[in-house]
Amino acid sequence: MASIPSFSTAMILVLATILLFVSPACSANKEGANHHTEAHNGFRLSLKHVDSGKNLSRFERLQHAMKRGRQRVKRFSAMVLAEKSDSKVKSPVHAGNGEFLMDLSIGTPPKPYTAIMDTGSDLIWTQCKPCKDCFDQSTPVFDPTTSSSFANVSCTDKLCKALPRSRCSDGCEYLYTYGDSSLTQGFMATETFTFDKVSVPSIGFGCGLDNEGSGFSQGAGLVGLGRGPLSLVSQLKEPKFSYCLTSISDTITSTLLMGSLASVNSTDGAIITTPLIKNPSHPSFYYLTLQGITVGATLLPIEKSTFALSDDGSGGLIIDSGTTITYLEESGFDIVKKEFISQVKLPVADSSTTGLELCFNLPSDTSSITVPSLIFHFDGADLQLPGENYMVVDSSMGVLCLAMGSSNGMSIFGNIQQQNMLVLHDLEKEKLSFIPTKCSQM
Template sequence: MPPPISSSLMLLLVLIPVSHFISPACSTSRHGFSSAAPDGIRVGLTHVDSRGNFTKLELLQRRIERGNHRLERLKGMAKLAALDTGNDIQSPIHPGNGEFLMNLAIGTPPLAFSAIVDTGSDLIWTQCKPCTDCFTQPTPIFNPSSSSSFATISCTNSLCQALPTSTCSPTCEYLYSYGDSSTTQGILASETFTFGSSSSKVSIPHIVFGCGDDNEGGGFSQGAGLVGLGRGPLSLISQLGSGKFSYCLTSIDETKTSPLLFGSLASMHDKGVQTTQLIKNPAQPSFYYLSLEGITVGKTLLSIPKSTFALQQDGSGGLIIDSGTTITYLEEVGYNLLRKAFVNQVKLPVADASPTGLDLCFSVPSSTSEVAVPKLIFHFQGADLDLPPDNYMILDSETGLFCLLIMQSSGMSIFGNVQQQNMQILYDSEKGTMSFAPTQCDQL
């Protein structure tokens, strides 16, 4: 019997209040990096739409639109990478945007601001005075001259050299570009970053970040900058030196925060933990690639060719896990087989999906209280992710549309954040692995 999905399931993430908690920690500086103490750091994430008063359908449309745009940016990056002839060439374009915000503070005394969290890029940056061109942000713009801990970074610093585009005049200046044509430009600097609330907070010195005085494009107006959690040396996870981080995204119909954990707090001890190897892509070194070896719908292992989700030698193809993309996008051959399996196994008429922005929806009679859906299992290398129905099907009780939260892609595949809800996802950079386990995220 396939698992039922409740008709009360809401369409999208609703308002999420922000809360932050920090375990006591100290920090040390080495090679220009800062490291958190083994106690680790805990921060709450809130969704970028939490300040808006949107209907469920509007929320769905906004998230799908952002997801489609991010997919196109990622695909464009993959195409550029495939054109590079050298194995050590990194495309200077990054996906940008994201779905979640974290609150933090910068400087001494600390100035609070919110930043987009992005596992698809590395640079940490915020807008800085005096602005040549800055977008409107919800908090005051950081003024380096008001902070006693601000320091510029020299051009010989390894993190300056890790930038895809930089100049020396005479300190390190950067230009970081995103796929929607948004850019941030300014100087690379070092500052004290503070995490947590007034009752429990920790300050970590010597975090290297972009102090942007020329920031163009509309992709970042939800916050005041961006915190990269990618695999490169500029990212927050690399600079903290903790070696691992995890997050646990609450259900899309929850109003609670999603925990983001660093260091030992990120550890997982549940017996149901499964682990798969992360793959490195020299053409896109910031991304977290996984080896997707197959997909089961219901009791049927789909006959997807093994090469469908494989990372190609030129850096194209493959599948990344990404917190900033809403839903999962699968390479065309694999998606078409999955779609056909759902059409065959869901005993409902196919409906027009255009109001939602999705591809496959079914029509649910108003008299129906619950709908049976086939199981969906993603088979990664050494790990099988058996998704709960809420992570891949969604029901809008107002329109009676019952939709698959997976769409088609070409050139690369993405495992999105809706599929990750109520899963603790652990990234271990030292072991080069990703682990996951079903978790009630609002209780973590």
């Protein structure tokens, strides 16, 4: 483990209705940001939070997102249980859903759609005519017969062979399930996808004729950005992407950079990099090696095995844009919780109505609260989080809460903890990098 320096506490200022954190983000790295139309297989997209446009406070947004996040964690747990069961009949399950939407166009001529971005699954899919069982979407269902660039995928194609479950009938048919009875079923095809002004031909995707379950209705389908061969990032010539997520309280969109535009200046001293670990049981996920956690100046006495990836595919920690708060294996979270209670000099609140596992009562006669710093020690990368990325306040309830929770089966590094960082996934080098960035200014 890297040496642990001493860290000062972060100061949090409680104003009338918001919490301001004295932890300014570093300036953005904008390399290549203004030349995306010239980049070969590189492009830039805006990401819209699924709750944007709704009249919600920051805390209400967090609660809505956590409700979806708990369903996602259940899906992850279902995946672990499925791996541990002896049944060979079950179809593999995937994460599905997500917290961010992207705009794209499909076909020639291009037809606009909104899709869910999901870093926890691989398949790209949209609803297609003639739809047998489809959810309502804001745009017309894609009609393959109107596009000159549409082509069916044969059963011998590598895209068909990469599917977790398929059958050969009139072309390559697929079934992709998401762990809570949600599914998409249809046939594989290739098509030209247009992202902003960049068109990418022959992208393999699922034409969904039967699409069932909850959570897909925000868009017209899903774009998988996982590590498997079916994902969008794997199908690009440069298999890398980065995103920069604005604060959950911001109305400003976040940013997604794909392919050549995702590169960053490796000489920037603010970059910290850690290896991406593979789990053969769940090859789509981005696993990181979490070696320890420091709260304030205390390196917590968490057993190294707590966040380790087990031989049976369980355990480990993934980084995920579609899960809102960080979930730690229960025994590890209990130690984190105990240390925050010890160091935060406030009475513990009843958090049952907040949806979070640790909250403190805010005193009515103070304008500033001191909270301990929080550092995640990944392999080769000590990531100190700004206060806004792990402490949230609801002034109407008078509580200050830790934006983390407990889990069983695996740990998840969520998107609240990734706010105002450019997070680069490089599938070729098998590395992940964090660059402190003011995402609203990208």
